[in-house]
Structure formats: structure tokens, C-alpha cells
Amino acid sequence: MDDSIKDRLLTFIDHIGSNPRQFSKSLGRSDGYVRTIGKSMGSDVIGNILLLHPNLNVNWLITGNGEMLLEKSIDNPDLLRIKEENRTLKKENEDLKKQVWYLQGQVDLLLNKSVKSEGA
Template sequence: MDKILAPIKQRILQFVDYKQIERKNFFGELNVATSNFRGNALYSEVGGDVIAKILSSHPKLNAEWLLTGNGEMLKSEEATELIKTPPRVEIIEPIKVEGRNLMPKVVVVDDEDNDRIPLVSVKAQAGYLEGYEDCNYIEELPTYSLPEMRNGTFRMFQVNGFSMYPTLQDGSYVIGEFVENWEWLSDNRVCVVVTERDGVIVKRVINRAKERGFLYCKSDNRDYKHIKVMLEDVKEIWECKAHISFEFLDPITNYQKIAELEVNVSELQDKIKQLETQLLPEST
């Protein structure tokens, strides 16, 4: 099998064997059953939180190779040295307008003043409600650098649940840019809204901040309710600019539904024509 098409799980096993790590110990640290890496299960998807933990625990492992099969298994010595030096955390005095911060208090940059993107996983989101302004907390979060994510302040959040399905899958990641002024936020944008009452939520936002003092947060999945969030309950808003998913949706189901709908409509049209024929008066 071509290495680019080989499953991620296969490359994980390749790395474990290369490092001569006992498989039961390796998967025990990940809290993952070894049966998920045998037989047909080897070709199933692997959770993003598992990948993030592997990369965090093994900084020499090349993320590009793990995810795509491209490049070398291990990073070069130069890249490894950069990883060993943690990015610094800076405290920036926020600009305030009407009592609201127009920039985050804590930003993360490397030695060349390039912004780094902290990752707030599902497990870390409860702590983020208390630590989003704490440089010590932010410093403990893993950070990443992504292409095209420059000239702004960004956070990466892991999606929890299916309220935004199929737009966003459970366990995927969104990269949000800090919203400086909530009143400027355009309608119908997918955002991460950090709230006191509902925690960290990912929703499609209808902005009524200026007119009525709240945000109407919609779920793309119609099985989930919408949420009205008052401004006094909001701590931060991050407008989503990109997302990362390890699941590829199968469009066949949607196509099948459309095809079935077209057939049903065609049958209804035929029945209407038959009824019209039957109801027409007989010619004399």
C-alpha cells in the first residue's frame, strides 16, 4: 500500500516498533485498547485527541508524516531543538471599550515574535473558563503554528458533540480569531463563544449585541436547540477561520436522499396528472 494512503494507525504502530516501545505500555498511556489497532480496526479512524496526545508525548515525531505519510518519521535535529524551547507567553494590557476587552490579555509568541496558537482540548475547556486570562494556565497548553494563520490572535478549540454536524464533527478542531468588538461580528458566522453559564460553545451566531444585548447561537444540527447568550455572560468570542477534521464525510447518503425526493416528486406529478384526467368532463 502506498504510504500516503496507509492508515494513520499503521504509522502509529510503525513508530512504536521503531522506538521499541511495548505496545501495551504505549496504548495504556493513551487509555486506548490495543484491540483498536488490530485486524479490521486498523483501518478505522483514530480520534484527534489521541493524535494530539501522541504528538505531545513524542515531540520528535513528525506530525506531517503521521497524518499524511509525507516526509520523514522523525523531525530533523534543527526542528527538534525548536520544539524543545517553549514559546513565551506575554501579557498584553487589553484595550477596553464600555468595559469590554478588545484584545486577549494573554498571547503566545515564539522567539521571533510569531504568534503561536494554543490548543484548548475538550478536557481543558472547563479549566479555560477560569484560566483564559492566566498566563500560567495558557503556558501549559500545547501550541501550534498553522499556515495562513498570521496577523491576528488565534485559539484552537476541540469540538465536543454533534450540535454542529455535519458542518463540524465531534472531536474535530476549529481555529478561531479573537473578536475585538462584539458589535462588529457579522451574522451567521461560526464562532467559539466562551460563556460563564454554558461554558465553551461552538455555534453559528446571529448578532444582536448592539440592538438587544444578546447573541443568538444556532446549531447546524436541527436535533439540537439554539441558545440565547446575554452579553454579560460572555467572556470571549473567537470567529472560526478554519477547522481540522480527521473524518471524511460520505456524501452518498445526501445524494440518495435527493434522488429519493426527486422520485417522490415525479410520482406525485404523475398522480396529479391522472387525477386531472379523471376529473375532466367527458366531451359531448
């Protein structure tokens, strides 16, 4: 049995052919999130993991007891729809962040021009 929830999560990440950086990003967290996990993890993060990986045995993840994967995979159409919506919303969020960054740059330029013309 692995020692910590982080160790078990790393085992699962390896099992699904991912890496800590990709997995952290899939949860909407910073690149290094998985590496910073201590002895416990918030229920919101565990919930997100289970939404993305419903075949992961939450009992195993939290306690180390039982098997890593559930015997049956959950193929709930609502869950699949939610996963797709989540992907779409994440993409839209990234696009909006880029637009905000661009607009903030434009505001900064306008403010700098305004300050320069007042000082002239």
C-alpha cells in the same frame, strides 16, 4: 510509504522500542486500542500522541508524506512539566479507581448483610 495511519503508527511504535499494548496504555487507552485503529484516528488521540512524542511528524503520521521524525526535538520546559503532571495524574487516577473498587465492595457487603438481616 505505509498504507494506513495504523501502519505508520505501528512503525513509529517499533521505532521508539515500544509495543502496541504499552503505547495504548501510555495514551490512557485500553490495552488493545492500537490494534483497533481503522483508517483514521481522532484528533484527541493524535494530540495525546504528539504531547508524548513531540518529535513525531504529524504530517507523516496522517498522510505518510515526509519523514517520520521532525529534524529538531522540541524541549519545551512547559511541555516537559505537562508530561510529568500527566504521569502523576494517571497514577493518582489508578489509585482512586482502586479505592472506589474497594469501597464498592464494602458497600456491597453492607447491603448483603442488611438484606440478610431483614430476611431473618
